[in-house]
Structures are given as structure tokens and as C-alpha cells.
């Protein structure tokens with residue numbers, strides 16, 4: 001008999017609901033959940049082929065370990081593997097202190113997995129060295145929200161797409177990266193042909209091609225554009241001065257700054273027409289205006305300022321907290337939001353608390369029943385692997401992510417993994433570049449097997465349910481952490497029992513209590529309510545009968561005086577600049593049918609129909625100048641590394657710009673993958689690295 005199980009798609013932050021069809025404990029099909037408010041039954045190519053990715057031949061099925069780096073790993077028992085990990089971590093902590101160990105996690109983990117990892121590091125071990133691949137993805141969006149609105153909370157919701165009159169899409173190829181949102185945008189445009197869609201992107205992506213106005217700005221010039229739009233709206237009398245006066249601080253300083261950003265100056269910086277800047281500003285100023293943005297803003301050394309400069313536009317026009325209006329960051333990974341809710345990053349604490357805040361630290365310590373949580377900030381992703389390389393972090397635990405593919409400046413990361421004294425990798429897949437560095441490899445459950453909850457881009461929490469049993473000796477991520485933590489408590493002779501959990505519901509309920517009174521208060525939610533009434537948006541306080549579709553409708557922000565803060569952002573440019581030696585811009589991004597490092601999508605043959613192999617896309621102008629024809633093999637290089645791959649003529653990139661997708665790694669190309677070339681430079685506030693842009697040279701082979 002075919003069993004149907006409601007769950008979510010495990011790819012992107014749209015968070016589509018799925019119904020998994022299984023028979024005899026095997027996943028045989030997947031359909032969109034018609035009742036899920038993120039997708040109403042629709043799925044993109046990735047989501048609709050999820051069942052084809054549910055194979056065992058690419059899975060880690062048994063624990064493996066090695067006691068000597070010169071020896072291959074061998075199959076081991078869970079007891080042997082976890083006891084070895086406990087002994088190595090305990091000895092390292094005792095000898096070098098808690099900050100000599102670190103955990104590097106993933107936005108793919110469920111909220112409950114994240115919660116126990118965070119508690120293990122900050123509550124039991126006493127280190128804030130917990131960071132995740134969300135640092136590479138959403139941390140500038142987080143910082144942008146916090147510095148302007150006071151909390152890491154996207155104010156808008158998907159329904160706003162249906163109500164907006166101006167949709168500003170910045171740094172996002174939504175058609176490829178968030179396809180189901182894009183379907184909704186297409187439907188909104190069809191219903192309301194007056195809806196103006198403005199796309200800000202150096203590339204002429206599918207999203208840009210369908211826009212009413214494409215602002216093909218030069219890489220990294222977003223802040224100049226947003227300041228220029230504000231300049232025009234100021235000049236045209238399109239600002240909402242009553243809103244600015246009543247609900248914000250800092251406009252006078254910003255006004256002085258944007259006075260300089262004339263359309264002429266901005267057109268020169270951004271490489272676009274003055275008239276287009278004016279048109280975009282007028283459309284935005286008229287409203288209601290919704291902006292959707294993603295990695296083009298976030299993955300930048302000025303990511304926080306890019307986010308803030310865009311949010312400035314909303315605050316200055318009062319385009320926030322009402323239907324069809326607001327800034328709306330599109331989350332990359334399925335549960336980056338849930339991870340942040342439990343404080344699963346080096347700078348955060350549970351319930352959207354800040355590590356730097358002594359009161360917040362005391363609150364979390366009390367909730368956990370521990371003496372204190374450590375004050376010293378943990379290492380963010382780039383800092384963490386740097387610390388591993390220079391030896392201050394000696395043991396690292398990597399779960400559900402593949403930093404040997406996804407981090408920038410990959411050669412440096414590989415050196416770090418080589419240098420580490422002890423590496424634990426906890427993963428479902430056996431085809432990752434990171435796996436080969438594991439001293440202990442722990443088999444984890446994955447999509448279709450896991451249970452817990454996730455939060456999508458619009459703050460909506462959905463239950464994730466298992467359709468089939470976990471294969472062989474794999475275990476749930478949270479179970480692995482709890483088992484390790486309990487053993488470590490005993491080994492360190494800690495007189496505590498911080499990890500009494502036997503179900504994910506117990507973990508969810510404890511997490512729920514940490515949100516009481518906070519901006520994301522979910523004390524009114526339970527597994528039972530989510531099961532019975534379906535996915536819900538936060539906040540959802542005790543006594544509430546529904547969550548909040550949009551935030552800040554009352555003009556009260558999460559700042560001490562309740563007022564939002566304008567940020568005086570100025571244009572600064574990219575980390576790497578083109579010059580005579582490296583004359584071409586290299587941009588990176590996603591393809592429609594692949595996901596991140598392809599550990600899952602790489603196993604589905606039909607997902608290669610859209611793009612079979614990695615290529616570098618080039619303009620006709622650049623190909624002609626170098627006598628390169630379509631399909632010619634070229635070497636792409638800069639000071640950090642080189643790749644060899646075919647060239648492809650593309651009308652999507654401008655002259656002097658090139659594009660390589662992020663998905664292929666060392667296993668499928670000559671070279672480590674495009675991230676090997678990317679700079680390790682990061683935004684000083686968000687610590688998010690600039691994974692979108694570098695400068696390269698190119699030679700025909």
C-alpha cells in the first residue's frame with residue numbers, strides 16, 4: 001500500500017510543502033502539498049525529482065574511523081566512533097581549553113538538530129565556536145535587518161507578491177534559485193500587468209530578461225544605486241516625511257550623504273543609464289513596493305551596507321509593514337532561518353539573543369540550567385578555518401555540509417583540514433570533498449527519513465516528517481549529538497544532564513520556551529498544532545490563534561526606542577578589482593536544476609538536462625578578442641588557483657564579465673571548483689565572504 005507523508009522540500013528557503021509517496025519503506029514519488037501556503041502544490045524541477053535522489057548507493061551507511069592519518073578509514077561501531085570522538089574532544093578541551101574545538105554546521109539541518117549542537121558547544125563545552133554555512137549565505141541579510149529594524153526578522157510574506165505594484169529584485173536570479181516564488185511573481189504580473197518589475201543584476205538572467213526594467217549594474221555597485229534612487233525620490237518629493245519623523249532615526253545624516261549620489265554620478269559608477277535610475281526610483285516611490293534580494297547583496301564585503309541601503313528605501317517611503325510592501329530577503333537554504341532562531345551561529349544565542357549582551361547570556365544560561373554561557377565571540381566560518389589552519393582550533397566537527405567545496409579560497413580551507421588534529425564529519429552522503437578529511441565519519445539520516453521542523457523565508461514553520469526508516473546504521477543528526485553530548489558529560493565529569501531528549505518534540509518544546517517574550521515568540525505553537533493546522537508564521541505567542549503575516553505594521557521596531565535606524569551607507573566596491581593582470585570579472589551563481597555542491601542533485605540524471613557540465617560563460621566581444629570559440633577549453637586563473645573548463649558564448653554576461661556556476665567541484669572538473677578562486681575577504685559586520693565576485697585572467701588551451 002502506498003503511504004503518503006507530509007513534509008518539506010529540502011532544497012531552498014522557499015520551503016515548499018511536499019507529500020512523499022512511499023511503498024514497502026521505499027520512497028517512490030513526491031508531489032507538491034496543495035495545502036502548503038508556500039507552494040500550493042507546485043514544485044520546481046529539483047523538488048519534483050526529490051524521490052529520484054533517494055538512493056542508497058551514495059549514502060554513508062556505517063560509522064568509519066581511522067586512528068592514523070596514513071591509514072584508510074575502516075568501518076567501526078557507533079561506540080568505537082563516538083568514544084574516540086569524545087576522547088579526542090575531551091583531551092583537546094582539557095589541554096587547550098574549550099575554544100580549541102569547533103562545530104561547523106549547515107542550513108540543511110532541522111531546527112531541533114541545530115538546537116542540540118548549539119547547546120552542546122555553548123552550554124556544555126563552553127565555546128561559541130559554532131558557525132554554519134549560513135554564514136556564507138544569509139548573515140549579511142541578518143546584519144542588515146538588525147542594524148536597521150532591530151531584529152533578524154523578514155517583515156514581509158509571499159502573499160505580498162500579490163499586492164505589490166513595484167517589485168524590486170536585487171542580486172537574485174529568482175527564476176532559477178527560488179523557482180516557486182518566481183512562478184508566483186509571473187502569476188501576479190499576469191493578473192496585474194501594471195505591476196512593475198525591476199531587476200538589479202550585472203547579468204541578464206532569465207529573471208532580468210522578463211523584467212520591465214533591468215538595471216545591469218557593474219558588480220558590487222548596489223549601494224551607489226540604492227543611494228541614487230533615494231536621491232531621486234528625495235528630489236521628486238516621493239518620501240514619506242511623516243513616517244520618517246514618527247518611526248525612524250538617522251535620516252538627516254543619510255540625506256546629507258545621498259545628496260552627492262546624483263543620477264549622473266550613480267550612472268557612471270554603476271554603468272547604467274541615468275534615465276533608468278530615475279524610472280526605477282519613481283516606480284519604487286509610488287509603491288506599494290516590495291524588494292526581494294539574495295546572494296548578490298549578501299555575498300559581499302559590504303553586504304550589510306547593501307542590505308541596509310535597500311532597507312533605507314523602504315523606511316524613507318514608509319514602504320514596510322503593509323500589504324505589498326517591505327524588504328524581503330530570500331533565504332538560500334531550507335532552514336537557515338530555523339538555525340538562527342536557536343542561535344546556531346558564532347555570534348548568536350537562542351531565541352534571537354545576542355552573545356555580546358550580558359543579560360542575554362544570563363537568560364540563556366538560566367534556561368539551560370548552566371552556570372554561564374561563554375562571553376568570547378566564537379569564530380565565524382572564515383575565521384574558524386583560519387584558526388584550524390594556524391592551529392588554535394585543533395578539533396573540528398562538520399555536520400551536513402561540504403566546506404571543502406563551498407568555502408572561498410578553497411586551497412586555504414583544504415590546508416586547514418589537513419592541519420587539523422582531529423576531524424569529525426557527520427553526513428548522509430559519501431560523495432563530498434570534505435568526507436575524505438574525516439578521521440571519524442558518522443552516517444546521518446536525510447530527507448524522507450528525518451523528523452523535526454524548519455522555518456522558511458517568510459518565517460513559516462513547517463513540520464518535517466519521516467516517510468521511511470533510516471537505512472543501515474545511520475542515525476538522526478540530533479541523536480548523534482545527544483549521544484556524543486551525554487558521553488562527553490560523563491567523560492568531563494560534568495555533574496549535568498543537559499541532553500535528556502529522546503524525541504525531537506522534547507527539543508522543540510525546550511527551544512519554544514527560549515523564545516518566550518522575544519521577537520520570534522512561538523510559545524503558542526506545538527507539534528500538535530502544526531500537525532493539525534499546518535505551517536504557521538512567527539511570532540505566534542501563547543494564546544494567539546494565528547501568526548503574523550507581516551511585521552512592523554504599527555511602526556514599532558525592535559530597537560530600544562522602538563524606532564528604525566537609517567544606515568549611512570556609502571559605495572565602496574568589490575574586494576578584488578580587475579587590472580591589467582586579471583582583466584575580467586568572474587561572477588558566480590546557481591543553475592536552475594542543481595543545488596549547491598550537488599551531493600544530492602548530482603545523483604539525478606535528468607537534472608543534468610539543463611546543464612550537463614561546468615562552463616565559463618563569456619560575451620561575444622571577449623571571445624572574439626581572444627579567438628575563443630564555443631566549446632574551446634580555457635584556463636581560468638587568479639592568484640588563488642585555476643580551473644580548466646569549456647567556454648560558452650552567452651548573451652547573459654556583458655563584455656569584461658564572465659560567469660561560472662557554483663555547483664561543480666573537484667570531482668567533476670580540473671580544479672577545485674569556482675570557489676577556489678573566490679576571495680576570503682568578508683564583511684566586517686556580518687563576516688560573510690564575497691563569494692560572488694573576483695577578477696581573473698583567461699587563456700585558451
Ligand code: SF4
Nearest residue numbers: 009011012016044047
Ligand atoms: Fe524545493 Fe525550492 Fe523548488 Fe520549492 S522552490 S520545490 S523548496 S527547490
